[in-house]
Amino acid sequence: MKVPRWASAVRWYLRELTGETEYDRYCEHHRHRHPLAPVPTRREYEVLRTAHREANPQGRCC
Template sequence: MRRAAAWLRWYVTELTGENAYARHVARVREADATAPVPSRRAFERERLERRYGDPRNGGGVCC
C-alpha cells in the first residue's frame, strides 16, 4: 500500500511538472557546483515564457 502511494505521488508530481525545478537544480549543481541557481519563481517565469512566448522567436504553441 505504501509503495502504491509513493508511486502515485511520483506520477502526479511528474504529470503536473512539480519536479521540474528540482531536476533543474540538480542539473545545474552537477554541471558546476559554483553556478548560481535561479529561484523557483525565476525558473517558473522562464519556463512559462519559453512555453507561451512569442511564436516568432520559437516559443508558443504550434498549430
C-alpha cells in the same frame, strides 16, 4: 513508518503531473553545469521557462 508502495506511486504521478520533477531535474542540471552559480528559485525558474516557451513556440497538432 513505511509508506505503502501505492502511495509512493501516487506521489510520483502527482509530482510528474504538476511539474515538480521538471524543476528538480532542472536544478540538478544547473548544479552540474554551473556549480558556482546560485540555483534559481521555483518562481524564477517558471519565469525563465515561460519566456523560453514564448520565444520558441512549438507547433502542435492537437
